[in-house]
Amino acid sequence: MTEVLAMPARPHRPAWRRSPLTVAGLALIVLLALIAVSAPLIAPADPLKQVLSTRLEPPSAEHWLGTDQLGRDVLSRMIYGARISLLIGTVVVGLAASLGTFVGLVAGYAGGWLDEVLMRLTDVFFAFPALILAMAISSALGPSLTNAMIAIAVVSWPVYARLVRAQVLSLREREYVEAARSLGASAGRIVWGHILPNTLAPLLVQASFDMGSAILSAAGLSFIGFGTQPPTAEWGVMISEGRNYIATQAWLSLFPGLAILFTVAAFNLIGDGLRDAFDPRLRGTG
Amino acid sequence: MTLLSYLLRRLVGFAAVLIGVSIITFGLSHLVPTDPAIVALGDHATDEQIDAFREKYGLNKPVPEQYWIYVTNLIQGDLGISLRTRRPVAADLHDFFPATFELSLTALVLSILIGIPAGVVSATARNRLPDHVVRLLSLIGGSVPIFWLGLILIGFFYGRLGWLPGGARIDKFIPPPPMVTGLFTVDSLLAGNYKAFWSSVHHLLLPALALGYFSTAIIARMMRSSMLEVLPQMYVLAARAKGLRQGKVVWRHAARNALIPAVTTIGVTFGSLLSGAVLTETIFSWPGLGRYATSSAINLDFPAVMGVTLLAALVYTATNLIVDVGYHWLDPRIRHD
Secondary structure, three states: OOOOOOOOOOOOOOHHHHOHHHHHHHHHHHHHHHHHHOHHHHOOOOOOOOOHHHOOOOOOOOOOOOEOOOOOEHHHHHHHHHHHHHHHHHHHHHHHHHHHHHHHHHHHHHOHHHHHHHHHHHHHHHOOOHHHHHHHHHHHHOOOHHHHHHHHHHHHHHHHHHHHHHHHHHHOOOHHHHHHHHOOOOHHHHHHHHHHHHHHHHHHHHHHHHHHHHHHHHHHHHHOOOOOOOOOOOHHHHHHHHHHHOOOOOHHHHHHHHHHHHHHHHHHHHHHHHHHHHOHHHOOOO | OOHHHHHHHHHHHHHHHHHHHHHHHHHHHOOOOOOHHHHHHOOOOOHHHHHHHHHHHOOOOOHHHHHHHHHHHHHOOOOOEOOOOOOEHHHHHHHHHHHHHHHHHHHHHHHHHHHHHHHHHHHHOOOOHHHHHHHHHHHHHHHOOHHHHHHHHHHHHHHHOOOOOOOOOOOOOOOOOOOOOOOHHHHHHHOOOHHHHHHHHHHHHHHHHHHHHHHHHHHHHHHHHHHHHHOOOHHHHHHHHOOOOHHHHHHHHHHHHHHHHHHHHHHHHHHHHHHHHHHHHHHOOOOOHHHHHHHHHHOOOHHHHHHHHHHHHHHHHHHHHHHHHHHHHHOHHHHOO
């Protein structure tokens, strides 16, 4: 006789919600997105408005995070900077993930020489240290925010291609794919309708980590002059503009740096949480 | 697969990647919307000079032929002439590489010396205070902008406390040691010049700490996760059961095996060190390849930028090859696969 064990009822709670750090990361990103969206409403001043009479003022009741060398309000510039950082993360990850996923799907499903060629192509892109190639691309195209985003996307897509290809290779032999094939489904329908949805979990994890690294890379490019250009309120630009005052007016660089640190850490925490949720074997090992 | 056949297969792959790398750098230098001959020779160059330049670098030939000339020149070590320094790019790279190598190597050694014990301690004290501290520091290390960290270190240790220098490779009143390896620390020791040695070490500390923090964090995380997989294994239990001390069990039995996957991570982090060097060298006025690349890119000196990109890709790919072969050799499970 088969014994049926009664399992105690337990309210279902997704794994990522059981980690307070992941929740904290998510809350921070939601807050940042709200700040970015409502920047014109909440910024106390115009981020580009120069008031030379109040230049280099330390944090005070009037200017919570002080003013910069041109008398601009640091808090307002930080608030507007959040828009650019989130935009960079979203655009770069969107471009890189779309291109990488397409390449990975084609390589994994088609196999043969096409797979070989596409994978060697990813090897070539992996051969470059990312920031050096991004700097070369950005300087060839001309330094600007758009070109910096293109450059970072160009160095970021191969990881998605490899990830998706590995998923496709294991998924394409599954029974439900075989079933779809025997029912006469076209290759496009199988890939789009049956394989792609099952690659989304690892893609989401990678995308969370990449949001952070895209923001870091873009800030780095802006810092050395190959990304967003002054006077735009961008965190990397702000750190660069404050570097000559680091020993005396540290707040100019300190606050935008902390903003980058917290934002990237939040995305990394979300990535950790999602990875643990999708692969419980890894829980707590990261 | 035997080590030899594996090595041969990897070498063929290495050559294929290098061909791809050369195609990308060649393609990138053709993206620049300016005439390289005029950029190289300046506005006052005569038509004959421009024609001669185009002839030498094949700029008047079809693109595939231009690529062939480019590769032939590369193989002969001719990376073109830097538009800024007016010297062969290969000679510039030769001069600037040791500074970057010394900085990256110091950062890597620091990362290994700090990251591995931190990962081991974190895993053995799982969910206790040391683990929380290591995980928090690793999270910060993986998220902090390297150029900002460098600035904060300069502001504090140089600007406020005056304990450490804020830039350059050696004190300006101390002559650099005679060049043997190009690494100031090694060359000053070889010359028996301890004053130069201490000055070089002092100058290395802040940039190496800033550069190495990211890789320290990655290595610590990897080591922790690897240790957590190894610690519950039967052979660790057996070591405990026969009464070995905790330290011996952890370090001699668990950590040694957990190190194997960490070796791969160490190889991969070398790439991040090269990328990071671009930012660190800019902040610390470190006369290496990163600063050379940045100044060259600002001045649209494309032969120089492509030279650095190519060299970085070569070093990175070669490092990964060495690490993979080492891994293959170290781990018998892979060797006999």
